[in-house]
């Protein structure tokens with residue numbers, strides 16, 4: 001039986017042709033394709049926002065923090081449940097990430113926990129739209145307004161996601177997307193930031209390329225430090241094709257997720273994600289109470305692997321990593337994030353999957369759960 005991975009990028013002849021065209025053009029790094037991709041992304045998002053691309057979401061987040069003047073002496077509130085980049089970019093800025101717990105089903109930052117974590121050094125809230133499901137932006141925006149904080153959205157997993165009908169990235173505050181191969185849209189590696197403030201854009205543009213500012217006569221100055229964070233045209237050309245396919249990808253992702261939700265059995269040891277309007281279904285992450293089932297995650301993964309089904313783990317709770325334990329965090333601090341970290345399992349979800357693939361995964365899980373009906 002063919003192996004079903006938990007994710008697979010959907011790259012076809014159109015992406016290959018677009019990349020080949022750029023390779024043959026003589027201009028392969030940042031140039032006209034990047035400009036066209038940024039324009040197309042801004043149009044896709046709507047709301048009159050501007051978009052700048054980066055070579056990753058990590059670079060884009062680092063640049064945003066720097067451009068907003070967030071650094072040593074500052075604190076940024078982040079969810080304890082995310083990919084480690086969300087906290088690492090704060091650490092890299094010189095500010096301190098302040099972890100808070102997440103909500104159990106959405107896995108998104110808990111606004112009440114954010115409220116309690118706000119202190120005199122807090123400069124920003126950095127929510128993640130976990131697995132393509134929007135965080136509670138109404139609550140987070142009002143907290144940010146009330147306390148004069150920046151709201152920086154880690155929308156790495158949320159291209160095409162909407163909150164109350166409003167596409168993530170259109171609001172004007174910085175929102176950062178990732179185009180890594182497992183994302184809903186890929187440029188191989190890449191990222192982008194959507195924003196409204198023209199002065200912020202000017203600074204981001206400098207920061208992503210050595211701090212260089214050019215004048216009309218062709219001269220240049222470097223008024224401040226900048227890095228090397230630009231996206232090449234080959235990647236942007238792939239991104240342009242992928243953007244044209246994105247809504248189709250996301251529709252198919254939702255169909256597959258809904259199929260999982262109707263076919264997976266109700267079982268006390270199984271916690272499912274929920275479908276909500278605007279979810280872009282970047283991942284389908286379940287929780288399994290492995291202890292109650294008398295097994296371990298590794299054993300379940302091995303068993304599914306033997307049945308030709310790949311799975312992932314998204315994610316271990318970040319505050320329990322060595323780097324962050326050194327800030328004083330430890331087990332028991334954030335029960336929801338810790339339970340998710342221990343019990344999470346990502347099931348296969350990507351647009352080219354067949355309905356029968358979902359059925360195969362559901363059958364394998366049902367068999368496993370039926371072995372311990374009273375867990």
Ligand SMILES: Cc1ncc(COP(=O)(O)O)c(C=O)c1O
Nearest residue numbers: 056057058083085156178179180
């Ligand atoms: C929530 C989150 N933030 C940030 C990143 C970093 O994205 P990139 O790999 O484009 O740097 C990722 C990537 O997986 C992510 O999932």
